[in-house]
Amino acid sequence: MSFSSDLDQISRAAAGERGAASALVARYSPGILSVAMRMLGSREEAEDVTQETFLRAWKALPDWEPKAKFSTWLHRVALNLCYDRLRKRRELTMDTLPEQVDTALRPDQALAQKQRVRAVEAAIAALPERQSAALVLCAIEGHSQKEAAEIMEIGERALESLLARARRTLRETGLAGMDKS
């Protein structure tokens, strides 16, 4: 979707046109929900983050200035909300849980596809937050390096470093040795 089309719909949504607001939600909510779900590992929390992201967008619409693409801005808000939740979660569980979240299923035990998927989702959600964000944006959601770096407000080299560390961590947890049978 083009930048100008976004601007047109943003101004119409800000003027109270429900159709334009619906179009923005239809276009961007799946990506936001997906990023939040991969990072948080919880559908319920991801829905809360998605809703909160759009509520903030609606508040910002009347004064919207296109300094960044609307999608970049939305993803940035969603990521920050995810970071907040992950930090709160960590503070709450620091004393009771081990540093690395147990994936419940050891990769070598994950025989069924569903179990493999759950193991991968859990392993991604257990990554350090910025590694997880970089991986989700680039490797899963298919954002370009430039877009992902803009969303995360970092340089492309820093993004690359996060991606490499995320992959290395996943390999070390055994995901790279998973049996697809």
Next chain:
Amino acid sequence: MDQITKARVLELIAAYGADVNAFPEEERAAAAACIEAAPGEFDDVLAEARVLDAAFGELPGVSPGEALVGRIVAAAPAGRAEAKRPLRALWQVFLPDGQRWPFAAGLASLAIGAVMGFNLAANELPSGESYDDGVIYAALGLIDPLGNEEAYP
């Protein structure tokens, strides 16, 4: 084509996986050429990266449910559309449900009433004399204010 080192290709695979299309655009062609020019040299790292790529590829798509979308859209700004409502309410009085006939009928009644009233008023006084003239003549005793012309010569 730009030159690229094998070490850089290894870095790219470590960060972006085995699919060259996921590499940064400006390094894609050079990296692909480097991999092709060194058969077997990148096989192990590429195989390892492919397993992770496949695992990511298996993750199911996520789509928001209708309830979530409904909640988000319901919270969207009302903006100027909301501000127009008082005017719309007033308009509704004249054009209920967009129907023009009640408004037109009211307007026609007003016009008919005005015409009839004007005609009746004009017939009340002798032609050429206004109501004010009549009051003055009556005050001077030149005419009977009750219209009894026989009492006055």
